[in-house]
Amino acid sequence: MRKPLIGISGNRNNRKMDVAAPNLLGVNVSDDYVHGVETAGGIPVVIPFYEDKSSVDSLAAHLDGLLLSGGEDINPLLFGEQPRRGLGSVTPERDELEKALIEVMMEQGKPILAICRGIQILNAVLGGTLYQDLPSQWASTIQHAQKSRRDHLSHTIRIERDSKLFTLLGKQDEVYCNSYHHQAIKECAPSLRPVGWDPDGLIEAVEHVDADFVVGVQWHPENLWRTTPYYLGLFQGLVEAATKG
Numbered sequence: 001m002r003k004p005l006i007g008i009s010g011n012r013n014n015r016k017m018d019v020a021a022p023n024l025l026g027v028n029v030s031d032d033y034v035h036g037v038e039t040a041g042g043i044p045v046v047i048p049f050y051e052d053k054s055s056v057d058s059l060a061a062h063l064d065g066l067l068l069s070g071g072e073d074i075n076p077l078l079f080g081e082q083p084r085r086g087l088g089s090v091t092p093e094r095d096e097l098e099k100a101l102i103e104v105m106m107e108q109g110k111p112i113l114a115i116c117r118g119i120q121i122l123n124a125v126l127g128g129t130l131y132q133d134l135p136s137q138w139a140s141t142i143q144h145a146q147k148s149r150r151d152h153l154s155h156t157i158r159i160e161r162d163s164k165l166f167t168l169l170g171k172q173d174e175v176y177c178n179s180y181h182h183q184a185i186k187e188c189a190p191s192l193r194p195v196g197w198d199p200d201g202l203i204e205a206v207e208h209v210d211a212d213f214v215v216g217v218q219w220h221p222e223n224l225w226r227t228t229p230y231y232l233g234l235f236q237g238l239v240e241a242a243t244k245g
Contacts, residue, residue, distance in 0.1 A: 001243075003041060003042055003043045004041075004042050004043065004064035004065055004239055004242035004243050004245075005042070005043050005045055005062060005063050005064050005065075005242075006037045006042040006043065006044050006045065006063070006064065006065045006066070006067055006238065006239065006242060007045050007046075007047045007059065007060075007063040007065070007066050007067070007101070008029050008033050008034065008037065008044055008045065008046050008047060008066075008067045008069055009029075009047050009066075009067070009068050009069055009094070009097065009098050009101065009118075010027040010028055010029035010046055010047065010069055010071075011027065011028050011029070011069075011071045011072065011091075011094070012025065012027065012049065012091045012093065012094055013025070013026045013027060013028040025049075026048075027046060027047070027048050027049055029046050029069055030069070030222065032222035032223055033067060033069050033115075033222045034046070036221070036222050036225055036232065036235040037067060037235055037238070037239065039225070039232065039235065040232060040235035040236040040238070040239040041236070041239045041243075042064075042065070042235075042238070042239040042242060044067075045063070047059065047097070047101070049093055049094070049097060050097065053100055056097065056100045056101060056104060057100075057104055060101065060104040060105055060108060060110070061108075063105070063110065064110065064111075064242035064243070064245055065105075065110055065111045065112070065113070065238050065239070065241065065242030065245070066101055066102075066105045066110065066111070066112045066113070067112075067113045067114075067115065067118070067238065068098060068101075068102075068112065068113070068114040068115065068117070068118030068119075068121060068122060068216075069115055069116075069117070069118060069222075070115055070116030070117045070118065070180070070181075070220060071091075071094070071116075071117040072088060072089045072090060072091055072094075072117065073087055073088040073089060073090050073117075073132070073182060073183055074090065074095060074117070074120050074121055074124055074130055074183060075090045075092050075095050076130070076132050078095055078099070078121075078124045078125070079124040079128065079129045079130060080129070081129065081132065083132070084132045084133055084136075084137075085133070085136075086132065086133025086135070086136050086137075087132045087133060088133075088182050088183075095121065098118075098121045098125070099121070099125045102121070102122060102125045102126075103125065106211065106214070109211070109212070109245065110242070110245055111211075111212065111213035111214065111238055111241035111242050111245065112211075112213070112214045112215070112238075113213075113215055113216075113234060113235070113237070113238040114214075114215070114216035114217070115216075115217060115219075115220060115221065115222060116180065116181055116217075116218060116219065116220055117181075117183075118216060119185065119205075119206060119216030119217060119218050120183050120184070120185065120218075122189075122192070122206075122214070122216050123185050123188065123189050123192060123206065123216070124189075125189075126189035126190070126191050126192060127189045127190055127191070128185060128186070128187050128188050128189035128190075128192065129185075129186045129187040130183050130184065130185060130186055131183055131184050131185075131186045132183060133182065133183070134181070134182060134183060134184050135182075137186075138184065138200075138202060139200075140198075140200050140202065141199070141200055142155050142179070142198050142199060142200055142202070143155070143179065144179045144180075144181055144182075144184070145179065145180055145181070145182070146178060146179050146180065150178060150180070150220065150223035151178065151223050151224055151226070151227045151228075152178055153176035153177060153178060153224070153228065154176075154177070154178055154179050155176070155177065155179060155198060155199065156174055156175070156176055156177075156198070156199060157174065157175050157176070157177050157196045157197065157198060157204050157205065157219070158173065158174055158196065158197050158198075158199075159172060159173050159174065159175060159195065159196050159205070160173075160194075160195040160196065161173050163195035163196075163207055164195075164207055164213070164215060164237070165195050165196060165205050165207060165215060165217075166195075168215070168233040168234055168236075168237045169230050169231070169233055169234075170230040170233060172230070175230070176228075177204070177217075177219035177220075177221075177224075178219050178220050178223060178224060179218075179219055180219075180220060181218055181219075184202055184203065184204075184218060185202075185203040185206070185218075188203060188206060189206075191208055191209055191210065192206040192207065192208055192209065192214075192216070193206060193207055193208075193209050194206055195207050196217065196218075202218075203218075204217065204218040204219065205217045205218065212241060212244075213237065213238065213241035215234070215237070215238075217234065221234050221235075
């Protein structure tokens with residue numbers, strides 16, 4: 001059986017050269033995403049920064065699934081707001097690339113797993129809004145930028161039992177997660193429904209109300225699946241959905 005091809009979006013990387021030469025622009029993705037997809041049975045492919053939207057459309061025709069990875073903040077103009085004080089670095093070309101990928105993959109009915117920044121761009125593209133600067137806009141008792149190693153489980157998430165996520169995480173209605181994010185969902189997009197919350201009620205997971213597999217989480221399961229095995233279920237769910245397509 002052919003293994004499904006899973007596209008992974010990445011960060012805009014401005015690489016400083018050690019020799020007397022201009023910096024190089026490129027794309028970088030943590031190995032944890034790649035190995036998570038590979039371990040789950042898929043073939044991971046890192047997506048470059050295309051300048052021609054027709055290239056995105058052509059690529060999507062070959063992809064069986066999409067993983068939207070973590071990274072920098074979302075440009076607030078994408079969800080109809082002016083930038084607030086506290087907004088971090090944004091990369092408009094990444095926003096535009098991922099917007100195009102989300103739209104074409106959903107048109108084709110292909111599965112999407114959205115992680116951290118991924119859940120934010122998914123929500124914004126589908127019509128929702130974000131807290132641009134979570135510390136100043138959300139009265140939280142939870143630390144959302146943990147100071148420990150990336151596989152440390154820092155706080156709990158309540159999972160909706162009537163959800164795909166509940167099944168993917170081994171039918172648990174409460175799990176522990178890690179936390180490294182500056183933005184978060186404020187108003188959920190009309191086509192998404194919240195299925196996971198932190199102890200303060202912040203939305204930490206969503207699913208599409210109609211699509212077979214469009215799942216987003218605010219934490220970083222790619223850093224956890226080796227030490228907390230039920231998190232591999234997210235990658236396995238993506239690969240399984242991509243195989244069915």
